[in-house]
Amino acid sequence: xxxxxxxxxxxxxxxxxxxxxxxxxxxxxxxxxxxxxxxxxxxxxxxxxxxxxxxxxxxxxxxxxxxxxxxxxxxxxxxxxxxxxxxxxxxxxxxxxxxxxxxxxxxxxxxxxxxxxxxxxxxxxxxxxxxxxxxxxxxxxxxxxxxxxxxxxxxxxxxxxxxxxxxxxxxxxxxxxxxxxxxxxxxxxxxxxxxxxxxxxxxxxxx
Amino acid sequence: xxxxxxxxxxxxxxxxxxxxxxxxxxxxxxxxxxxxxxxxxxxxxxxxxxxxxxxxxxxxxxxxxxxxxxxxxxxxxxxxxxxxxxxxxxxxxxxxxxxxxxxxxxxxxxxxxxxxxxxxxxxxxxxxxxxxxxxxxxxxxxxxxxxxxxxxxxxxxxxxxxxxxxxxxxxxxxxxxxxxxxxxxxxxxxxxxxxxxxxxxxxxxxx
DNA sequence: CGCGTGATTGAAACCCTTCAAGTTTAGTGG
DNA sequence: CCACTAAACTTGAAGGGTTTCAATCACGCG
Numbered sequence: 001x002x003x004x005x006x007x008x009x010x011x012x013x014x015x016x017x018x019x020x021x022x023x024x025x026x027x028x029x030x031x032x033x034x035x036x037x038x039x040x041x042x043x044x045x046x047x048x049x050x051x052x053x054x055x056x057x058x059x060x061x062x063x064x065x066x067x068x069x070x071x072x073x074x075x076x077x078x079x080x081x082x083x084x085x086x087x088x089x090x091x092x093x094x095x096x097x098x099x100x101x102x103x104x105x106x107x108x109x110x111x112x113x114x115x116x117x118x119x120x121x122x123x124x125x126x127x128x129x130x131x132x133x134x135x136x137x138x139x140x141x142x143x144x145x146x147x148x149x150x151x152x153x154x155x156x157x158x159x160x161x162x163x164x165x166x167x168x169x170x171x172x173x174x175x176x177x178x179x180x181x182x183x184x185x186x187x188x189x190x191x192x193x194x195x196x197x198x199x200x201x202x203x204x205x206x207x
Numbered sequence: 208x209x210x211x212x213x214x215x216x217x218x219x220x221x222x223x224x225x226x227x228x229x230x231x232x233x234x235x236x237x238x239x240x241x242x243x244x245x246x247x248x249x250x251x252x253x254x255x256x257x258x259x260x261x262x263x264x265x266x267x268x269x270x271x272x273x274x275x276x277x278x279x280x281x282x283x284x285x286x287x288x289x290x291x292x293x294x295x296x297x298x299x300x301x302x303x304x305x306x307x308x309x310x311x312x313x314x315x316x317x318x319x320x321x322x323x324x325x326x327x328x329x330x331x332x333x334x335x336x337x338x339x340x341x342x343x344x345x346x347x348x349x350x351x352x353x354x355x356x357x358x359x360x361x362x363x364x365x366x367x368x369x370x371x372x373x374x375x376x377x378x379x380x381x382x383x384x385x386x387x388x389x390x391x392x393x394x395x396x397x398x399x400x401x402x403x404x405x406x407x408x409x410x411x412x413x414x
Numbered sequence: 415c416g417c418g419t420g421a422t423t424g425a426a427a428c429c430c431t432t433c434a435a436g437t438t439t440a441g442t443g444g
Numbered sequence: 445c446c447a448c449t450a451a452a453c454t455t456g457a458a459g460g461g462t463t464t465c466a467a468t469c470a471c472g473c474g
Contacts, residue, residue, distance in 0.1 A: 076366035084358060096351045096358075129343065136336065136343050143350040144303045150357040151291060151303075157364040158397040159283035162430070182453065190365040195430055197454055369462075389421065402462055404422055 012043070018066050018090055019043075019118045028138045033131045040121040046111050053109040059098035061119045065091050068115020069179050073108045073187075083188040086112075086176050092142070112180060162191045163199045219250070225273050225297055226250075226325045235345045240338045247328040253318050260316040266305035268326045272298050275322020276386050280315045280394075290395040293319075293383050299349070319387060369398045370406050 014020050023029040053059050070087040087093045098105040099122050129136040156165050186196040221227050230236040260266050277294040294300045305312040306329050336343040363372050393403040
């Protein structure tokens, strides 16, 4: 575990951030809007392997991955960890239980790499909708897309073997496996680390 | 298959519908708004076992179940059917692929019982947001809730045995099993009909 | 009554897990 | 720089849960 990340945030101008480009590029928020909303978001550098949120806590933020990699996990009744999803650059992570029902979080969110995370206040979407016509609509589409992605994952869990799910994962998220320990991928796929190891061996032979 | 459902829609006043009560009860749309939006929704009686949408078609509507039961399914690569979800009274069903990317649908949606379905034009949410302050926010929360439900299902598929998933299903949707053929529940749970039969036998013995 | 669909039951095969033992790898301190 | 250690990954053998295929049973409907 390396803590080489020192703050060099002063070198980063708003226009250079992925966060800005993400919304600005889609014509959803212009620079003026960003400046108006500035009280509602903060960039933070977070070292590797650090929790942004633990189960039981209440989340006050939505997280945007400016740089690095997050994983959200839960503990199941058997006490083992399940990977809910990964989030790399340009992805949002939110704990919806906590944000919208004011329930304690059921998930853990932590960094896998040294990361730069935008902490977005939960009021951000509402305020942004007031400022920008198109923000509400855009946000809506993001949620819809999220639902679609989950639907596909459910379908893969319903109908595919572990090997097929792994191959689909590689195809869908080709950059994630290089950055994530294998046992986390196994957990994401719903198999044991041993099984994934054997699956990889099998694939290697067949090529 | 029975086609006993003849149109007696004239007996149904808007105020008596679940659709109206659903939004009105939450203070999201008042009667006036409903009347304004009338061009954007239609009540239809649909016989049992009838497709509202087939894979490959483009969906123009969101469906609200006024009465009855819908199931949405996909065909996987192996040619067998997977149950994505059920929808009974007060539930919405939407094919998001089709509605928001204008892609052909990847799912089938059909009635399991004789049903009354509200065909809601895809423009309804946008127009309703313009009319009602709170609609957009409410709609947003619905999507969030949807994501949460799916997240729980993913977790159950990752960490639970077939038996545990079945018991959870019974607990979560106690009225569905009475109205749905067993093989569809098996498909929803990601097991074969034979396995579900054995699981039920086992549960019956242990009581 | 007979047909078809859905549900059940059995036996064999298969996929995946479990547990236990190695091997590799990366980070640590001498 | 090398040896040490812990964690991750690999490999093997045994066992369990689920599937597959086939046969049988139950039921509603023409």
